[in-house]
Amino acid sequence: QVQLQESGPGLVKPSQTLSLTCTVSGGSISSGYYYWSWIRQPAGKGLEWIGRIYTSGSTNYNPSLKSRVTISVDASKNQFSLMLSSVTAADTAVYYCARARAAIDSWGQGALVTVSS
Amino acid sequence: QSALTQPASVSGSPGQSITISCTGTSSDVGAYNHVSWYQQHPGKAPKLMIYDVTYRPSGVSNRFSGSKSGNTASLTISGLQAEDEADYYCSSWTSSSTLFGGGTKLTVL
Numbered sequence: 586q587v588q589l590q591e592s593g594p595g596l597v598k599p600s601q602t603l604s605l606t607c608t609v610s611g612g613s614i615s616s617g618y619y620y621w622s623w624i625r626q627p628a629g630k631g632l633e634w635i636g637r638i639y640t641s642g643s644t645n646y647n648p649s650l651k652s653r654v655t656i657s658v659d660a661s662k663n664q665f666s667l668m669l670s671s672v673t674a675a676d677t678a679v680y681y682c683a684r685a686r687a688a689i690d691s692w693g694q695g696a697l698v699t700v701s702s
Numbered sequence: 703q704s705a706l707t708q709p710a711s712v713s714g715s716p717g718q719s720i721t722i723s724c725t726g727t728s729s730d731v732g733a734y735n736h737v738s739w740y741q742q743h744p745g746k747a748p749k750l751m752i753y754d755v756t757y758r759p760s761g762v763s764n765r766f767s768g769s770k771s772g773n774t775a776s777l778t779i780s781g782l783q784a785e786d787e788a789d790y791y792c793s794s795w796t797s798s799s800t801l802f803g804g805g806t807k808l809t810v811l
Binding site for chain 2: 622624631632633634637645647648681685687688689690692693694695
């Protein structure tokens, strides 16, 4: 049973870069032809897909965030990461990392990131 | 890309059935049989309930079923139980993205 755990700063200043890491346990991030994904959810609002990285290393991003987002993988640590630049208060949300083929079958518990000075 | 369209809320009494719709376009819901549904209780991560339009993951009650017609997918919950009260999100996978619906709050009366 694969497990995912988000980690990173819970508070980021406006205009800075949000950085989160997802550690995968119970399976190799390099195998199984999965998309490793990031999704966020502002308080009281719906889910927003941020982007995904495939086992091969190819990436897809939400067009509305594409200019600010980078998702990468560190297979040696069985981790993948999210970087979101030039953040504003609108980026305050719970950030989930997840594993997917077409459907998302495993989710992390979520990490609250607040953008505030 | 636009979010998929779901009703904001639905309600039903215990034992009844409800259906939640999810409308996309011919480029997402209509183009792929990769519609999934997620249940989210307050403060919890979403849980996969239906994948590839009609399939249930192991452990999900057979009271949950999915279907699709054209650009609209649907989730039906039969024999409503109090524990079904939650937010439900549809999602559509495409070759370049994943789309979510805005979510539907299910209230069990």
